[in-house]
Amino acid sequence: MDYGHDLRFGSFITPTASPAQNPVVLAQVSEAAGLDLVTYQDHPYQPAFLDTWTLMSYVAAVTERIHISANVVNVPLRMPTLPRAAASLDLLSGGRFDLALGAGAFWDAIAAMGGPRRTPGEAVTALEEVIDIVRETWRTDERSGVFHDGSAYPVHGAKRGPRPAHDIPIWIGALKPRMLRLIGRKGDGWLPSESMMQPGDLDEGMARIDEAAHKAGREPQQIRRLLNIGPEADTRSWVHRLAALTLNSGVSTFILASDDPQTLHRFGQEVAPAVRELVEHERGARGTAAADPRSRTARAARVAGIAYDDVPAGLRAIEPGDFDYADVRNTYTRGGSPALVLLPADTAQVSDAVRFAARHSNVPLSVRSAGHGISGQSTNDGGLVINLRALNAIEVLDEERRLVRIGAGARWSEVAAALGEHGWALSSGDSGGVGVGGLATAGGVGYFTREYGLTIDRLRAAEIVLADGSVQRVDTEHDADLFWAVRGAGANMGVVTHFDFEAAEVGPxxxxxxxxxxxxxxxxxxxxxxxxxxxxxxxxxxxxxxxxxxxxxxxxxxxxxxxxxxxxxxxxxxxxxxxxxxxxxxxxxxxxxxxxxxxxxxxxxxxxxxxxxxxxxxxxxxxxxxxxxxxxxxxxxxxxxxxxxxxxxxxxxxxxxxxxxxxxxxxxxxxxxxxxxxxxxxxxxxxxxxxxxxxxxxxxxxxxxxxxFPPRVLARLRRIKQRVDPQRLFRDNFPVGSDSSELTSASPCGQLA
CATH class of the missing domain: 3.40.462.20 (Vanillyl-alcohol Oxidase; Chain A, domain 3)
Known part of the structure; x- marks a missing residue:
């Protein structure tokens, strides 16, 4: 069956130590050919081979886009440091490492190096323990150590982390029934070699994995099906065979075992695009749905009343069951469990996020500018969070006036470093980890306050997304009332996306x-x-x-x-x-x-x-x-x-x-x-x-x-609030209120700005 996965293509390169057949150059060839993945076998006992982990680290440094993986990791000789090594390489490569595991083979060679000698059953048990330990080590949102009472790898309070840059998939190289059932229960992918299979093995393996997945309460579509393949002379027949393997058997990642640069180039430039085109056309005719990126477990973590499937297209959303959720749920001082975190990439997407939030006005709404804060108001339980961390640009608008535009998602350490290059500064609290948006809408008490005033005193204009999703630029000449409110109570009025500040000249x-x-x-x-x-x-x-x-x-x-x-x-x-x-x-x-x-x-x-x-x-x-x-x-x-x-x-x-x-x-x-x-x-x-x-x-x-806010200030804020946010969408961060009783009881005041 076709599981609807996106198609990926990779290379399987021999990690030879011979300069004449450089595996690093072949990785660069693979990337230039447009391939998605480069892999190497991991046999540390082979004297003619480079160490695979060292090789992958070097390749990560000289490539930019392509993912890197062993094919497959020799688990008996890579534990117990495997979880940290994998996470480290993923972080250093910018989220480009994928983890493929093997239970072990060539036991005489492994034992000769001081590794364990295991029976087939012991090897499967050990591999299952490794999967659990690896995933638990990466769960850095847990405070306790890692404990695992296993027969192969007992762990008693190991430190967690580091956390990988992305949700590293765990693929498993296997052919035997027990290993296939393990993949169905706990694996993210199956990685066999076609050359080692008999007719019917592929489809039989798919069925075993699917059956085990169903028994474990998983969706088979969550398990990617990879396949190591060899080259073929005729491009057209090669394309049609691979497309058939996708459409009929469910293979979605093809990894070519070849050390020939021309063959790798042909695979990436001719075969891969043709297979994608053929599969896309046939899927359209069949009505095949794309694989759901979220598992049944992840969907079960959704909160009732949130229209997750209605998030505007292109707007990144992180749900409670997602890998990145632990990175965005809490603040510096508060633990949170929001139902959904939205991460807009620009002002237009902030508008989309605000409109989406308006359709969920019955749940809390927090706006976070990506830094740490004392009050903890930028997260919640069961509601929505709009996280502005992607809006972090710092731009000089006018050198002579020292006018700069700063995104709400920047952190003040970044601002200080950027302005310092010009001999400028803005007063900004006492920690560079604070986000610009929260501080610059509340006041800003910093190390230059007595000389240059509060942060808001250097603000000359702001771009704000209002509760109806409209975008407005405010300053002393354009909606001066709202500009007045932004400087001290901005969180009540909307989402400020960019600030225009006049920096001060500050040298050493x-x-x-x-x-x-x-x-x-x-x-x-x-x-x-x-x-x-x-x-x-x-x-x-x-x-x-x-x-x-x-x-x-x-x-x-x-x-x-x-x-x-x-x-x-x-x-x-x-x-x-x-x-x-x-x-x-x-x-x-x-x-x-x-x-x-x-x-x-x-x-x-x-x-x-x-x-x-x-x-x-x-x-x-x-x-x-x-x-x-x-x-x-x-x-x-x-x-x-x-x-x-x-x-x-x-x-x-x-x-x-x-x-x-x-x-x-x-x-x-x-x-x-x-x-x-x-x-x-x-x-x-x-x-x-x-x-x-x-x-x-x-x-x-x-x-x-x-x-x-003194009475006269509060009365004015409430009138502005009633104008720009009459439904009180922004009510969860020191709300000034805007209902009629508050307006009636408030002291009258005229235009103050």
Whole structure:
């Protein structure tokens, strides 16, 4: 039968060590011929052969597109490092490694090298154990180690990872019934050699695999059928024979065993296109459906009420049963289980994603700009996530004005590196792993805040997709009201896809880290606040308190001075050296890109939900310092941070942006493990707060919206919300609300921008 798989063509090259028959060059020939796959036999005991794994690694480095595989891996001599070796080669090749396994043969040669000697039954059992171990090792979303109580490969707490770049298929080379049943139960593909088969073996093997798949609750269509073949002299008869093997027997990948460059070229340039054309025509006549890329198990993981099959064409979607799901489900601080993650490639696809979300308005909707965030609002349980990580371009629009366009999916480390090449920078928090979109719609408290203001203060225009899917460009002359709202409450109004910023000229800077003995917390906070506010605006500093054993505390100061002269930097740092006893210190002249480099760009694996309290403060008065010290000593916060604002951020009129607490000189955030206890200890400190900054708040307390936005600001936001999102599609990230009761009770205000 025809399983409807897409057709693939590959080469099977001898890994000879002879320079006259270079297997690396033949791989390049295979790629140039348009083949999809290059494979090598794996017989480590052959002295005339190159080591196959080393060869595949070299080939991966000198090719660009073609996939690489052993044909097949000699499992007895490749374990126990096989899972990590396979994942490593896949990562290094950009997702171009496929794993084909063999249970073992030539046992005398294997034993001579120190490998095991197994009976046929033991070899099948061992191979099944390997399949389980390999897949479990790649499940990096699990926190525990890998355990497998097997007879051949007992594993007791092995570390997981690395995770491959793509869902590596596991193909199995086999002919015997027990191995065929294993393929049906657990394999992703069958890879026999035609030269070793008798008439009828192919169809009989297909039937055995299908039967075993059905018994295991799998769809036979999920198992690819590959075949090692030899060359044929007559191209036309060759094409028709291969097409018949696809249409009648289900073979969808043909791997040509040949070391002749001309034959490989003919196979890729003449045979493969003709087979594809013939099969496509016949499938159309028969009405053969394409193979479903998702297994029965993956479909079973779908959430009721989501129209998975209606996702717009071309829009990438990741479901709970997909390999990539573990990479997109969680955030830095929160564990999530969304029903569907959409990954648009451009603004048009963002519009498609928003319209799709509007048809599912009964489930949560989160928008993620691909970086990590404190609040954890960019994932959910059972809803939709629009992940903007593909919209990560950074473009200079106007060199003279230092005007740059940045995609919402970029991370700030990438932005800092790109702008640094021009001698520019944008203030952007304290971690390069943060995504642009979330920070640039909330405010942006960073290392240049006192000199250049918040991130939003450098924003000159934005492109936003509204709830109806329409795209609008906003600035001070085009829908100034919406542009005002985007700067501080943008997540309420739509999905901002691109930002136009005016960067600041920033060359080499001073960066210092001071570690204080925080024995006297009240004194530390009070003096710290005074030193920060009295410092020149080119100096911005953050302070983090960390508990130590025995009830002690240390405080870590991160200080950035926008000066390149060492003497000037030292003069700026001198007052900070007097704040409290210093346990350790470092200072250097560096670049902003280096200061926020080193962030983990991999998938976020947060668990549970973050518990935070935060606030904005006019100063660190003795009363504030006392309340803050009591909170830290209570043991209810494991992370307590004070960030400097003021300076240029306070120069901006409170009515100019939706971020309105411009008189605040400090932002304070506290993380805890128990919400009620953290709330209790935060209370005395919170009474001094002017309001809060949404990026540092994870609580769902209803009053937090009023704390984030003063009454006049909130009333204006609600009116804009009613205009651009009357159905409240964007309601899951600090929603300002837009129903009539809220609008009626809100204080009236006129046009503020």
């Amino acid at each position: 800077i001073g960066h210092a880290r001071l570690i204080y003995d925080a024995g006297d917390l009240e004194e530390l906070f009070t003096v710290w606040g005074r030193v920060v506010t009295e410092s020149p605006r080119d100096t911005t500093a953050f302070l983090t308190v960390a508990p130590q054993r025995g009830g002690r505390f240390i405080a870590i100061a991160e200080i950035v001075v926008d000066q390149s002269d060492p003497d000037t930097v030292l003069s700026r740092l001198q007052p900070f050296a007097q704040v409290a006893p210093i346990l350790d210190q470092s200072a250097q002249i560096t670049t902003y890109a280096q200061v926020i480099a080193g962030a983990d760009d991999g998938p976020q694996q947060g668990q549970g939900s973050p518990i935070t309290r935060s606030g904005l403060f006019r100063d660190l008065s003795p009363d504030v310092a006392t309340a803050a010290a009591a909170l830290v000593r209570s043991g209810q916060t494991y992370f307590f941070q004070i960030r400097a604002l003021g300076g240029a951020a306070s120069d901006v009129d409170a009515d100019e942006t939706a971020f309105a607490h411009r008189e605040a000189q400090f932002s304070i955030a506290a993380f805890g493990s128990e919400a009620d206890r953290l709330d209790l200890m935060w209370g005395p400190l919170g009474r001094h707060s002017l309001g809060l900054y949404t990026s540092f708040e994870a609580s769902d307390r209803p009053e937090r919206i009023e704390e984030a």
